Amino acid sequence: xxxxxxxxxxxxxxxxxxxxxxxxxxxxxxxxxxxxxxxxxxxxxxxxxxxxxxxxxxxxxxxxxxxxxxxxxxxxxxxxxxxxxxxxxxxxxxxxxxxxxxxxxxxxxxxxxxxxxxxxxxxxxxxxxxxxxxxxxxxxxxxxxxxxxxxxxxxxxxxxxxxxxxxxxxxxxxxxxxxxxxxxxxxxxxxxxxxxxxxxxxxxxxxx
Amino acid sequence: xxxxxxxxxxxxxxxxxxxxxxxxxxxxxxxxxxxxxxxxxxxxxxxxxxxxxxxxxxxxxxxxxxxxxxxxxxxxxxxxxxxxxxxxxxxxxxxxxxxxxxxxxxxxxxxxxxxxxxxxxxxxx
Numbered sequence: 001x002x003x004x005x006x007x008x009x010x011x012x013x014x015x016x017x018x019x020x021x022x023x024x025x026x027x028x029x030x031x032x033x034x035x036x037x038x039x040x041x042x043x044x045x046x047x048x049x050x051x052x053x054x055x056x057x058x059x060x061x062x063x064x065x066x067x068x069x070x071x072x073x074x075x076x077x078x079x080x081x082x083x084x085x086x087x088x089x090x091x092x093x094x095x096x097x098x099x100x101x102x103x104x105x106x107x108x109x110x111x112x113x114x115x116x117x118x119x120x121x122x123x124x125x126x127x128x129x130x131x132x133x134x135x136x137x138x139x140x141x142x143x144x145x146x147x148x149x150x151x152x153x154x155x156x157x158x159x160x161x162x163x164x165x166x167x168x169x170x171x172x173x174x175x176x177x178x179x180x181x182x183x184x185x186x187x188x189x190x191x192x193x194x195x196x197x198x199x200x201x202x203x204x205x206x207x208x
Numbered sequence: 209x210x211x212x213x214x215x216x217x218x219x220x221x222x223x224x225x226x227x228x229x230x231x232x233x234x235x236x237x238x239x240x241x242x243x244x245x246x247x248x249x250x251x252x253x254x255x256x257x258x259x260x261x262x263x264x265x266x267x268x269x270x271x272x273x274x275x276x277x278x279x280x281x282x283x284x285x286x287x288x289x290x291x292x293x294x295x296x297x298x299x300x301x302x303x304x305x306x307x308x309x310x311x312x313x314x315x316x317x318x319x320x321x322x323x324x325x326x327x328x329x330x331x332x333x
Contacts, residue, residue: 028311091220104220111218114262115289115310122291131294136217136264 002165006195007040009202010167014038017123018169018182021116028112029090031175038169045164045185049144052168052181056080057144063113064147065137067121070130071190073164075121076147076183077113083178084109090176110139120169120182128197148185163188210325211235213252215245215259215271216287221310225258225287228314232321242271249280256324258317261288261295269295272302283324287312 002010015038026033041051049057061084063077079087088105091112114137125132140147165186172179186194212234216222219240226236237252239245243266245259257275261268268286275282286299289310296307305324308316 024311107218107220111220114218118289118291125292125294132292134262134290136262 002040002042002195005202006198009198009205010194011038011040013124013127013198013201014040014120014167014169014184016127017120018171020123021119021182022171024115024119025112025171025173028115029087029173029176029178031090031173034172034174036170036172038167040165040167042163042165045148046145048148048164048166048185051166052078052144052170052183054078054080054144054181060142060144060147061085061109062140062142062147063110063117063137064140065113065117065121066135067132068135069133070125071132071186071194073184073186073190074148075117076185077109077116077180078144078147078183079109079178079180081141083180086176086178087112087173087180106139110137113137113139116182120184124184128194128201130193130197165191165194209233209235210255210321211237211252212321213237213239213245213248213254213257213282215239215242215257215263215268217241217260217263221260221287225312228312228317229258231314232318234321242266242268242274245271246274246278249275249282254282256321257282257284258321259284259286261286261290261299269298269302272299272304276303283327285317285320285324287317 018035018038022033022035043051059081061079061081065075067073088108091108121132167184169182212229214225214236217240222238229236237248239248241263259268259271284304285306286304287308287310291309299307306320
């Protein structure tokens with residue numbers, strides 16, 4: 001179970017990382033990025049789509065990055081495919097038909113995901129004094145359930161591998177009609193370690 | 209100005225950073241991972257290395273370690289999306305002259321290159 005204080009503290013920590021990522025994204029595309037307050041909670045992987053503010057979860061472009069170390073989990077940058085195309089067009093920066101440059105589009109979005117996901121996870125790592133080892137990010141196009149997979153996020157988890165702690169942040173870039181989500185999913189086995197560090201931060205904040 | 213070996217698995221980054229480095233009048237050679245980069249260091253003798261950290265086959269940290277092990281003294285700068293303090297410290301401990309966070313800005317990169325090359329020249333004298 002997550003206490004109100006733990007949820008609030010974790011939300012603020014994720015918000016710091018997302019804020020940093022949003023600032024970077026804004027610089028890269030030359031436009032304002034509107035960030036929504038992150039949501040944090042516990043869910044079954046199969047029900048996670050209900051917790052996200054995605055209108056359509058059936059046809060997504062995503063960059064997925066697994067991480068391990070202090071915590072095990074998966075971070076995803078999720079877009080409707082049309083948003084992914086729009087973003088790639090802005091980043092590649094010419095008038096070419098983006099769908100005809102599939103490899104370049106995917107590479108561009110993969111690197112964008114690399115920068116943004118590392119920004120969020122790195123902020124989490126630094127604020128909570130954790131250490132993450134990252135897998136190389138991977139681009140994929142699929143429905144949300146396939147992107148999340150129903151296998152355990154945490155390979156060490158033997159009890160209830162489908163139960164996860166998630167942090168989700170939604171953003172919009174109105175100028176380019178881009179909408180997206182940063183989603184981080186932690187395996188239940190990582191819970192104790194994460195919440196111990198979150199409690200430490202709460203304590204330090206209260207004492208200062 | 210200088211021959212720079214750019215090491216990054218992302219073709220997007222290789223393209224954009226090459227363009228930036230060329231605009232600074234540097235000659236650029238590229239490698240997509242640390243293993244290829246090691247071969248190019250020995251074959252091409254660049255003046256400076258600009259390397260990513262997270263790459264398949266051989267990552268940036270393993271690459272920096274290999275440069276040390278082989279006694280290769282080419283100065284290196286790291287450019288990475290990984291903002292963890294521990295990653296920065298590890299790269300600097302392995303001899304990187306600077307650690308820049310992606311997305312890298314032109315003036316910041318230019319200054320880091322200038323400083324790394326100046327130190328390298330002083331060390332050779």
